Amino acid sequence: MPAPAVPDPEGGTAPAQQALPLGGAVPADPVSPRVLALQQRTARRAQEHADLQRDLLRFHVAPSGRPAREVRDEQAAADLACAAALRCDVRRARALIAGAVTATQLPGVFALLDAAAIPAPWFDRVLRHAASLDPRRLGELDRALASLPLRDMSYGAFRRRLRLLVTRLTEEDRPRSSRRTGRVAWREPDLVDGTMTLEVTGPLDRMTEFGARINAAARAVQDQQRRALRDGEAQIPFDVDDEVQQTGMPLSLGELRYEILTRSVLDTGTAPVPATECRINLTVPALTLMGRSNEPGLLDGDTPIPATMARGLAARSTDWHRVLVDPATGAYLPGASQRYRPTPEMIEQVRMTTPVCAAPGCLRPSRGRSEVDHIEEFDHDDPVRGGPTDPENLHSLCVAHHRIKTDEHIDPVRISENTTRWRLGRDLTVDILDNTDLVTPTLLPEYRDLIATFIRRPAAPRPARLGNPAEEPEGDPPPY
Incomplete structure (x- = not known):
């Protein structure tokens, strides 16, 4: 295919340097320099994306007749190394490696990518459907x-x-494929309005029926709210914050869908749901609680929430726990112990220093199925000699990464009071800083001003004693 001619900035035309995908453009008509520049960039990105697939494939661990656990653990270590190289989380790295493996089964489409005949996002869309x-x-x-x-x-x-094409090809496999597509996922929190999205994905028919049931429930509650307002009833269903009573308007269907979903009782049949082992930590600076600062709070040491929401949650809390941090660095101050099992207080502090799995790139939350692990192994024969049980030598690991650490596929070493050095298989070694309280250091000037104001304030007069001091008898004070 001949390369399209493009207008030269001086008024003439210049041929394109290479034959580029046209995407419906008329070959005989000229192409502007800015369009040509984007076409060339898109072509380069396509070829780089093909090279990326080749590089990612090197992180795939082939079974080669070895035991399944050995292959699985070696793959987990390779996932961590890939995440460190790409500077992404391990879930993303694992998905990219799986995509590269799938690409080997799509040689025709991959050849089009390698020749820059299709852009990289098209190829990624093919991989998502192919999965x-x-x-x-x-x-x-x-x-x-x-x-x-x-x-x-x-x-x-x-x-x-x-x-x-995908719909046609999956027609015979649809029952099995439909069962496999059901999942619930959390999305990144919105730090502006302090919200988080819970995404439910499932087969079209089941999701349609589920949505219809939620809508029917929301409309029924909304109708009852209207009747309660009309009849002047004191009790209005789902009016948790008295908003309906104050405004005289029923909640919207969207608000009612949320209230119904979040306040419904979960039915797990005969499967018992264990009680939560750890509390959910909300760290709020003292100045924020006092209303003297609008620095955000931290949910489980990782997710910022707005100051107004933090104050509201703190006001409704019945349990308070003091957390000591270095005011200049935000480092959580540890306490030592010669016991093997950490105390509940230590576990909570570890959850703040490692709110997610400590393995580099892993984002599994510590409040889930995680295990508190000694970075330097605890010495059962001589606890004083090494591997102390204190927050500085403890971190949270998800079950999978705890296992491959035990099998020595990965190895953490504490190199300073706030840094852990991780060896990730045979690929690389990385230094990871501890999580700290990100808010307190920013409040240090305000704390200093507050303390200085308190010191300069004149002492309050001592309260006068009851009675006339002149009439009090002399001698020893009474025995109270």
Whole structure:
């Protein structure tokens, strides 16, 4: 295909340096320099993305007839090394490696990417859809896509063709595939309004029916709220904050859907739900509680929440625990122990220093199925000699990374009071800083001003004694 001619900034035309995908553009018409620049950048990114797939594939651990646990643990260590190299979380690294493995089963589409005939986001979309396919269908998908004129196709046309192909190929596997697509995931919190999104994904029919049930429940409650307002009833359903009573308006359907979902009783059948072993920590600076600062609080030492929300949660709390931190650095101050099992207070402090799994790149929260682990192994024969049980030598690890640490696929070493050095398999070694209280150091000037004001304040007069001192008898004071 001949390269398109492009206008020269001085008024003439200049041929493109290479034949680029047109995406529906008319070949005979000129292309502006800014469009050509984007086309060239898109082509380079496509070729770099193909190289990335080759690099990622090197982190895949092939079974090669070895025991399943050995392969699994070696793969977990490779995932950590990949995450450290990409500076992402381990879940993302694991997904990228899996995508590179899938790419080997799509040679036709990969060749189009390598030749810059399709952009990198198109290839990633193919991988996302391919992940839901039976491996036997990948060859059919690859042949069907490679036969399409993708080089000259617009994004809309590509998207429609891909969705149609995937729907057609999954028709026979739909019952099994539908069961596999059900999942619930947390999204990154919105730090502006202090909210978090819970995303529920499932088969189309079940999600449609689930949405209809929630809507029906919300409309029923909304109708009852209207009747209660009309009849002047004192009790209004789901009016938790008296908002309906104060405004004289029922809650919106969106608000009621949320209230119904978050306040419903979960039915787990005969499966008992164990009690939560650890409390949820909300760390709020004293000045924020006093209303003298709007520095945010920290939920479980990791997620910032607005000051107004932190004050509201603290006001409704019945249990308070003092946490000592270095005011200049925010480091949590430890306390030593010669026992093997950490105390509940130590566990809570460890949850603040490692709110997520301490393995580099892992984001599994410590409040889930995590285990408190000694960085330097505890010496059962001579506890004084090494491996102390104190927060500085403890961290939280998820079950998977605790296991591969025990099997020595990864190895942490404490090199300073706030830094742990991790050896990740045979790939690399990284230094990871401890989590600290990010708020307190920013409040240090305000604390100093407050203390200085308190010191300069004149002493309050001592309260006068009752009675006339002149009439009090002399001698020894009374025995009280």
